[in-house]
Amino acid sequence: MACRISEIVVEARDPERLAAFWAEVLGYVVIGREGNAVEIGPPDTGFGGPQPTLVFDRTNDAPRVKLPLHLDVNPTDRDQEDELARLLAIGARHADVGQTGDESWYVLADPEGNEFCLLRRRIDPVSQRARGPR
Template identity: 75%
Template sequence: MACRISELVIDCADPERLAAFWSEVLGYVEIGREDDGSIEIGPPGTGSGSPLPTLVLSPGSDPRNGKLPLHIDVNPTDRDQDAELERLLALGARTADVGQTGTESWYVLADPEGNEFCLLRSRIQPV
């Protein structure tokens, strides 16, 4: 038997704002809220324990910004990379500099709280 990733938890100052941002980025919906202010989002029609991982945006007293030891990579599903970049920037993402050379096939971005993530080039099928 093996394990699978069921949730990715992101500590943040404003779970409401990041839940809204990441829901728009990923096409996720709110699945639930906890008494501590955490908001779980995931693919429509799923819930906690689904085979697809969910994101939990959890209020933290000292969230880290910038380069994290773990980051999220996203791929466009219904448009090319440049069109998806425009969409993400319009949602509130911003470009981030982590020392890229300019020849990379991906873009490094930051969410509204400064957490870095990458927009990859390849288009993949939606779930």
């Protein structure tokens, strides 16, 4: 037997705002709210599907140190430049982590400053078949 990642929990100063941003980035929807937390996941699948859900839970801790983990995302229906423009339009911003400018990826930050990378390679979205029964 093995484990599978089912949820990724992110502490957020504004869980609703961060959930809305990441839902737009990933094509996810809000699947639940509990207390101060907002959970987003794939439409029609939600928790337990092939992709992990994201839970944004309120924290009042400030200032926050850099997270020891970041997400990488790949475009699924457009090229990297078009996806970069989309991400910037919905609230991402460029982040400087010492890049040289020769990288094949972009380092970005979400509305609360959490870094993530937009990779160049286009990948297929998770298909309906891979999502399993509903």
